[in-house]
Structure formats: C-alpha cells, structure tokens
Amino acid sequence: MVRNGADRRYVIIGNGIAGTTAAEQIRKAEPHASVILITNEPYSLYNRIALPPFLKQKISRQKVTIHNIAWHEERSIELMLETTAMRVDTQSKEVHLHTGRVLPYDRLLIATGGRANPMPGCGELKNVFNFQTLDDALAISAQIERSQNAVVIGGSYISYELTEAFRSRGLNTTWLMRGPYFLRRVLEEEGGALVDRIAEKHGVQVVHGVGIKEIRGRNGEVCEVVTSDDRVFPADMVGVGVGITRNVDFLAGSGIETSQAVKTDEFLRSNVPDVYAAGDAAEYYDRYVGGHTVMGTWDNATNHGKVVGQNMVGGSVAYDEVPTYSTTLFHSRIMAFGATPESNPELESVLWLDEATESYRRLFFHGEHLLGGVIIGQRKGFPRLIELIQTRDPIARSEREKLLTLQ
Numbered sequence: 001m002v003r004n005g006a007d008r009r010y011v012i013i014g015n016g017i018a019g020t021t022a023a024e025q026i027r028k029a030e031p032h033a034s035v036i037l038i039t040n041e042p043y044s045l046y047n048r049i050a051l052p053p054f055l056k057q058k059i060s061r062q063k064v065t066i067h068n069i070a071w072h073e074e075r076s077i078e079l080m081l082e083t084t085a086m087r088v089d090t091q092s093k094e095v096h097l098h099t100g101r102v103l104p105y106d107r108l109l110i111a112t113g114g115r116a117n118p119m120p121g122c123g124e125l126k127n128v129f130n131f132q133t134l135d136d137a138l139a140i141s142a143q144i145e146r147s148q149n150a151v152v153i154g155g156s157y158i159s160y161e162l163t164e165a166f167r168s169r170g171l172n173t174t175w176l177m178r179g180p181y182f183l184r185r186v187l188e189e190e191g192g193a194l195v196d197r198i199a200e201k202h203g204v205q206v207v208h209g210v211g212i213k214e215i216r217g218r219n220g221e222v223c224e225v226v227t228s229d230d231r232v233f234p235a236d237m238v239g240v241g242v243g244i245t246r247n248v249d250f251l252a253g254s255g256i257e258t259s260q261a262v263k264t265d266e267f268l269r270s271n272v273p274d275v276y277a278a279g280d281a282a283e284y285y286d287r288y289v290g291g292h293t294v295m296g297t298w299d300n301a302t303n304h305g306k307v308v309g310q311n312m313v314g315g316s317v318a319y320d321e322v323p324t325y326s327t328t329l330f331h332s333r334i335m336a337f338g339a340t341p342e343s344n345p346e347l348e349s350v351l352w353l354d355e356a357t358e359s360y361r362r363l364f365f366h367g368e369h370l371l372g373g374v375i376i377g378q379r380k381g382f383p384r385l386i387e388l389i390q391t392r393d394p395i396a397r398s399e400r401e402k403l404l405t406l407q
C-alpha cells in the first residue's frame with residue numbers, strides 16, 4: 001500500500017543533531033504522519049560539541065541538553081531511548097530492534113553517527129576513556145577528581161579536546177602522538193609546530209612519533225603508559241582519541257550500500273528507495289569536491305538533517321553547504337572548512353604562518369578551485385574564502401597565495 005503524507009511512517013535511527021533535526025523538519029511538513037526516533041543512548045538530544053566545555057567546567061550539565069523529552073511529546077515525535085536497531089530489512093521495509101520489536105517504515109533515515117575507536121592493548125583496565133558521549137564525559141569528569149597525571153593518546157581533534165580539558169583541570173598532562181604532528185593530514189610541519197608551542201605554553205608535554213608499547217595496570221586500573229621508545233609515563237587516567245568508526249555495520253545484508261558510511265547522492269538518498277542517510281553516518285556526494293566524502297562536524301550534521309527532512313517528505317533539495325569545524329585551541333582557535341586532505345588526499349596546498357601573532361593558514365585546491373582550508377588564530381577573510389568555495393570562481397596558481405592574507 002502506498003501511503004500519502006498524512007499516514008506515512010517515518011523511522012529515524014539515531015537521535016543526534018542530524019536525526020533530531022530531520023524529525024523536526026518532517027513534523028513541520030507532515031503534522032499527522034508517524035515519526036519515530038530511535039537511540040541506543042539514554043538521553044534526548046544533547047550537544048556533543050558542548051561536551052569539551054562541560055568537561056572543562058565552563059558550562060553546566062543542563063546547558064548540554066538541547067531538547068528535553070517534553071519537546072518530543074509536544075511535537076508527537078515518538079522517542080525510543082536505550083533502543084538499538086539491530087537490522088534493517090529493505091524488502092519488507094522493517095527495522096528490527098534489540099527488544100524483538102519490529103518497526104515498519106515507509107521512509108527510513110540512517111543517522112547513527114560514529115563510535116570512538118578503542119585503544120588496543122588496554123584489556124579490561126579502568127580509567128582508559130574514549131570521549132564520544134555524555135556518559136563518557138561524566139565518567140571522565142569523575143576520574144579527573146581522583147587524578148594527578150593524565151596521558152592522552154592520538155593526534156585527532158578529540159585527543160586535543162581531552163588534552164585541553166585535563167590540563168585546564170590542573171592535571172599533569174602528556175600528549176602522545178604516533179604521527180609527526182597534530183592533525184597530520186590537515187596541518188603540515190609548521191602548523192604542527194605552532195600547535196605544539198601553544199600546548200606547551202599551557203604546560204602540556206607533547207611527544208610525537210611514538211607508538212604505544214604497553215599500557216600497564218595495577219589492581220585493574222591504569223598506572224603507566226610505555227611508549228615504543230621505552231619511555232614510561234605515569235598515568236592515573238588515559239584519554240584516547242584515535243578516530244571513529246561509522247555505525248553502519250548493522251546494515252550488513254540489507255542491500256544498502258556502505259563503505260566508510262552509507263553512500264548517498266547529493267540529496268542524501270541511499271541506493272535503496274526510501275532509505276536516506278545524514279550526518280556522520282553519510283558518505284554523501286559533495287558537489288564542491290565532485291565526489292563522495294564523509295564529514296564529522298556539527299554544522300554538517302545539522303544541515304544534513306534539514307535537507308534530508310525536506311527530501312524525505314518529497315522535496316528535492318541538494319546538500320549545498322561548506323562544512324566547518326571550529327574549536328578552541330587553548331587561548332587560540334582552530335577552524336577547518338570544506339575539503340581537506342583528510343578526506344581528499346590528492347589536494348594541493350599553499351600556506352602562511354605569522355609567528356608573532358600565532359596565526360596560520362593552509363588552503364586546499366583542486367585544479368583551479370579552492371575547496372577548503374585550515375586557520376589557526378585570527379579568522380579575518382574567512383567568509384570570503386567560503387564564498388570562493390561556493391561560487392567555484394577559478395583561481396590562477398599565481399593568485400593562490402594572495403588568498404592566504406585576505407582581510
């Protein structure tokens with residue numbers, strides 16, 4: 001039976017910013033349709049990018065929540081907490097839950113985000129933390145109260161967020177990276193050295209080019225980290241930021257095409273009719289890059305939610321945003337936007353560094369087009385850079401460097 005908007009059944013897996021924004025969008029367009037939002041977490045929508053300031057005790061627990069349960073009730077969005085989608089049957093159009101319940105759908109959204117990769121070799125040791133969820137933040141915060149020495153492992157944004165949080169709460173903090181510098185696929189040597197200087201100014205010990213040989217425990221708790229060059233670092237807690245894995249494994253056998261994430265077109269439609277994907281769980285067709293890309297940014301997930309919600313009710317809106325990741329870097333800021341070599345290794349780049357003001361820029365090009373960049377420190381000219389990515393104005397090679405100091 002083909003249902004019209006009034007009695008259509010929408011099922012959304014994942015109640016992060018992508019899934020919840022889509023639910024809101026659908027509800028606005030179709031006041032009487034059934035909208036079910038499923039999450040395996042115990043919370044209604046909270047702000048994942050507020051977790052670092054929460055950990056630094058700059059904001060309260062209440063400020064982390066975006067929508068409470070009542071918000072969903074007022075909009076007749078059925079929120080199923082602590083419920084895991086185990087399997088999707090795209091033939092019968094059903095989602096199978098861990099409870100045994102089966103949810104039929106007419107339109108399905110996969111907005112399941114990613115999970116933090118664990119640190120190999122930690123076994124059952126307590127006090128080794130990933131940083132992905134509100135529960136992680138609460139557990140880390142409690143352990144900080146009992147700790148003096150912290151070690152952070154990884155060269156990603158999350159490892160940096162942990163480093164800043166540990167240090168700002170007074171722990172002796174060592175930051176260990178396997179690569180030669182922070183964000184090794186986005187920055188290069190000079191940018192990496194600038195981040196080191198900023199972190200060291202704040203009392204962080206930064207160590208590069210080391211693997212982890214052993215994470216030693218005593219009475220089930222971590223006590224030391226041994227690096228590949230046999231240095232030993234005392235640790236009352238270890239923070240791990242070694243990337244995420246997209247939550248798409250439960251789609252195996254469904255016929256929905258996945259690689260790193262769910263493959264979609266620019267309308268966020270998967271290869272299977274009536275199945276869509278958004279946010280971190282989508283590997284979408286990016287018009288600016290001219291190929292598929294995955295993003296892990298709040299803006300991207302929010303805007304995906306808006307676009308996919310409109311398309312699920314019958315719209316035809318192409319995703320047309322330049323995603324931006326912006327966060328503090330101790331007393332400074334770092335901002336990455338558009339495509340970077342992290343997702344597109346073949347990009348060419350130009351860079352500029354001003355030691356005196358601790359300002360750094362690296363811009364990424366494909367042929368004659370600007371596709372993205374990274375900025376540390378002052379952000380003057382940033383809106384113009386975004387505009388140049390969107391308009392795809394051709395930029396001659398000889399003109400590239402001028403963009404580095406745009407005002």
Ligand SMILES: Cc1cc2nc3c(=O)[nH]c(=O)nc-3n(C[C@H](O)[C@H](O)[C@H](O)COP(=O)(O)OP(=O)(O)OC[C@H]3O[C@@H](n4cnc5c(N)ncnc54)[C@H](O)[C@@H]3O)c2cc1C
Binds near residue numbers: 016086
């Ligand atoms: C600590 C931290 C700091 C960050 N800081 C920044 C920042 O400063 N700037 C920025 O741009 N981005 C930042 N990010 C990234 C940003 O938060 C994410 O890109 C964004 O939240 C992704 O939203 P999403 O809705 O796609 O997925 P998520 O927020 O990951 O939501 C997906 C939800 O689906 C649930 N789920 C997964 N599988 C299932 C299943 N099978 N059944 C039911 N539920 C399931 C998950 O548990 C989760 O609740 C940060 C991320 C973290 C963790």
